[in-house]
Amino acid sequence: MKGTLAQVRSYERSVQLLMVNQFTINLGFYMLMPYLAAHLSGTLGLSGLLVGLILGVRNFSQQGMFLVGGSLADRFGYKPLIVAGCVLRTAGFATLGFVDSLPSLLAASAATGLAGALFNPAVRAYLAADAKERRVEAFALFNVFYQAGILLGPLVGMVLTGVDFQITCLVSAGIFALLSVVQIRALPARRADDTRRREDGARAGLRSQWRLVFSNRPFLLFSAAMIGSYVLSFQVYLALPLEVRRLGGDGEFGTAAVALLFAVSGLSTILGQTRVTAWCKARVEPDHALIWGLVTMGLAFVPLLLATAMPVPRDGVGLWLFAAVPPALSALLLALGTMIAYPFEMDTIVRLSGDRLVATHYGLYNTICGVGITLGNLLTGASLDAARAAGMSALPWLCLLALGLACAGALYGLHRTGRLTAAVPEGVPTTA
Numbered sequence: 001m002k003g004t005l006a007q008v009r010s011y012e013r014s015v016q017l018l019m020v021n022q023f024t025i026n027l028g029f030y031m032l033m034p035y036l037a038a039h040l041s042g043t044l045g046l047s048g049l050l051v052g053l054i055l056g057v058r059n060f061s062q063q064g065m066f067l068v069g070g071s072l073a074d075r076f077g078y079k080p081l082i083v084a085g086c087v088l089r090t091a092g093f094a095t096l097g098f099v100d101s102l103p104s105l106l107a108a109s110a111a112t113g114l115a116g117a118l119f120n121p122a123v124r125a126y127l128a129a130d131a132k133e134r135r136v137e138a139f140a141l142f143n144v145f146y147q148a149g150i151l152l153g154p155l156v157g158m159v160l161t162g163v164d165f166q167i168t169c170l171v172s173a174g175i176f177a178l179l180s181v182v183q184i185r186a187l188p189a190r191r192a193d194d195t196r197r198r199e200d201g202a203r204a205g206l207r208s209q210w211r212l213v214f215s216n217r218p219f220l221l222f223s224a225a226m227i228g229s230y231v232l233s234f235q236v237y238l239a240l241p242l243e244v245r246r247l248g249g250d251g252e253f254g255t256a257a258v259a260l261l262f263a264v265s266g267l268s269t270i271l272g273q274t275r276v277t278a279w280c281k282a283r284v285e286p287d288h289a290l291i292w293g294l295v296t297m298g299l300a301f302v303p304l305l306l307a308t309a310m311p312v313p314r315d316g317v318g319l320w321l322f323a324a325v326p327p328a329l330s331a332l333l334l335a336l337g338t339m340i341a342y343p344f345e346m347d348t349i350v351r352l353s354g355d356r357l358v359a360t361h362y363g364l365y366n367t368i369c370g371v372g373i374t375l376g377n378l379l380t381g382a383s384l385d386a387a388r389a390a391g392m393s394a395l396p397w398l399c400l401l402a403l404g405l406a407c408a409g410a411l412y413g414l415h416r417t418g419r420l421t422a423a424v425p426e427g428v429p430t431t432a
Helices: 002-009 013-030 033-043 048-076 078-096 102-163 165-186 206-214 217-236 239-248 252-283 286-299 302-307 316-353 358-390 395-416
Strands: none
Touching (some): 002 252, 013 078, 013 165, 048 358, 078 102, 078 165, 102 165, 102 252, 102 316, 102 358, 206 358, 217 239, 217 252, 217 286, 217 316, 239 252, 239 316, 239 358, 252 286, 252 316, 286 395, 302 316, 316 358, 358 395
16 A cells, blocks of 8 residues: 555655546445435435436436537646536535425436536546656556446445435535545646647537547547456446345345445455556556456456356355355456556557547546446346346346457457557647
């Protein structure tokens, strides 16, 4: 951990602040969101349909507006969008704890989603710009702070929600309010030498930005190939917990085994990300690291596939081990695959953008992968239901294994044809 902190200190102040910001953003977000559904259905007594609608609006407003948020960041600068997103999330989270009417809940939920769409592309583009040639290592460190917030947030939220959900909302909103103030005062403004403008100084309109990004075919192909990585990594929250519950039940053991999944995923990233990235950078080409990351994520489901060929113990320690160990191994391999791929993935987006309209590219990339996650989860859920109905417990894990290998194959094809090193034409407008 000391080595990680030393690496962080080796970057300039803006990069350090962006990493701490991301930890704080995730801390505030994950201390509230895992408990929102229970508040809506329990305290407010809303139906499952309305709970799903409110949570769906948050997700849609974020995924659907990533492109807009990234485009605005390129047009007006990264810092204003980061601050605006934090201010908006402050208002949204504060509102969620104190309103009970459906229109107000929908508005607050939409605001929290839009906030993420405003600051997420801007943070990544800002980090890539200020880290310069060290951006692969910077994104590795960024992922450590990102996962630390995810790991700690639910624990803090569990304590606060045990007292009162309104306290959770107020503390979370307070975190984002404080973060807004810190960024206004401490986040450096973009320097002139960091912002490459066109020679005539003109700024492209949003339509022009979108047209140029959508015409960047290597970037679009890369985005499509990487969808599978997000579908696979999301199974830590979907297929793996469901498998644990199916075998271990919904009691205390099932709850502990699900918590183990999240702990394995988060702690392995916090402890191993920088070492994995340093090893890969010293020995593997960036494109090959991406491919091997996807292969590892696909192979993450082999432990569960092998478990389906074994008889399920009836009870006792044997059943507990059977329910907990294969999913935990899968979570560990998914985390390892993500550690291998993520820093090079973020760097590849910058390379494919030609270092121009970087936030817009990140925004579109997030939208494409977000839509892919939604569709992938629907198909994964359908395969889980079909497997149970047909008595073919191996089916979901075979499908996920095939998805990982197929996406790795797609990346290999892009690498062989030189599309992972292509850049947009010189005429593309620069970030502003």
